[in-house]
Amino acid sequence: MQKRNAIKYDLLADRYHLQTIDQLVDPLVKIETCIDFAHLAAEIDHVVPRPVSKKGGRPPFPTETMVRILVLKRIYNLSDEQMEYQLLDRMSFKRFCGLLHAINIPDRTTVWTFENRIGEAGAKAIFDGVTSQLLKKGFIARGGQIIDATLVPAPKQSFTKDEKEQLKQEAIPAHWKPTKRRQKDLDATWTKKHGKSHYGYKLSVNMDKKYKFIRKIVTDTASTHDSQHFERVIDKANTNRNIYADRGYPSAEREAWLKANGYRSQIQRKGHRNKPLSKTQQGRNHRIAKIRARVEHAFAAMEQMGRKLIRTIGQVRANFAMTMMAACYNLKRLAYFQRTGILAF
Known part of the structure; x- marks a missing residue:
């Protein structure tokens, strides 16, 4: 008798995988629940305003998305090239950055350009923004x-x-x-x-x-x-x-x-x-x-x-x-x- 294939297939497999990741306690979910990334993005846009292109072209990715990417890059010590690959490959990364169902993913050049655009002032805005949220939580x-x-x-x-x-x-x-x-x-x-x-x-x-x-x-x-x-x-x-x-x-x-x-x-x-x-x-x-x-x-x-x-x-x-x-x-x-x-x- 021919044995059945142990692998099961389902069009909703990604959803089941994410549920399993949550059961295993995704550390990124914990980070997301304790930090207001929208507020961090607003602080950066205030300190380093987004450039306005007169030539039009494709709109840039939201600042919040890019801030989340920079956090992932630092926590996991990734190069820009590895950051691009992991965003394409890892569901937990895509979900954390709000890119789970996105067709276009920030590439290495986009990450490099954003990091250099906000510079030291942007990094300090992130550090100060996290500090202010600590104080609001009583720490x-x-x-x-x-x-x-x-x-x-x-x-x-x-x-x-x-x-x-x-x-x-x-x-x-x-x-x-x-x-x-x-x-x-x-x-x-x-x-x-x-x-x-x-x-x-x-x-x-x-x-x-x-x-x-x-x-x-x-x-x-x-x-x-x-x-x-x-x-x-x-x-x-x-x-x-x-x-x-x-x-x-x-x-x-x-x-x-x-x-x-x-x-x-x-x-x-x-x-x-x-x-x-x-x-x-x-x-x-x-x-x-x-x-x-x-x-x-x-x-x-x-x-x-x-x-x-x-x-x-x-x-x-x-x-x-x-x-x-x-x-x-x-x-x-x-x-x-x-x-x-x-x-x-």
Whole structure:
């Protein structure tokens, strides 16, 4: 007897597949339920108005659709080419972006053009928009603030000895064609950390102790010392006056500044040659370390979104990528609270 084919066919198969995805808990559905993407799109259109073409032509995709695509691109660390492919291939992506029944899907050029059009101002509008929605849901900054920085790797550049000499003199090598110049990152820098060399950029953050949301950010090159961003990432809205940081931040001037501005310094002490830390200071450092380590959870979450690696060339695009990195971390963090039923109080 011939066996029946185990595969069943149905014209409504896609609908059944989506129902199964929902039963398996689609993480994108959780994100969609906790963030008002229409409001984020309105913020971007206000900061970076949509261009009006006098020549007519095909109308652009809605800003909300493109914002959702940028969020997917950052969360899953996709290139523009992979973003185009996944939008064509994955039902959950198409549903999240409102393209489930659309014939035309934004291609790689459309994604690249939109990202470059809104630039840093657009990325900041997304970060600030997510932050404002956190506050509306009651997640105000509480418990004190933790300040730290993380290195963000960029594609390493190789230069000849002659090219390095010309670049030191702020001159572009004459033999570089425009196409080659666009592929050379002249902004990223080298730095050393724990005896290892790193190339790329730096993201300094301020995270609230209670909810572990990133409240303030500053972007820079890798060689910039962490402490130079300290005052710029202070969050005046935090309800607690404690400020936690590691041994890279202490100085007499900073301690005086914190005291003058009504903050309580919880910065770890640093020992010096012939003047080691006392047992009391070591105990204090240990207590602070337990709290300060909470910021590492945020950096680990960013690592899971794509190893914190950026594929862009230049400071401007790196700033965009790092700002989106912080915004998407907050977005995923809010979705976690939504999924677990934890409410702000």
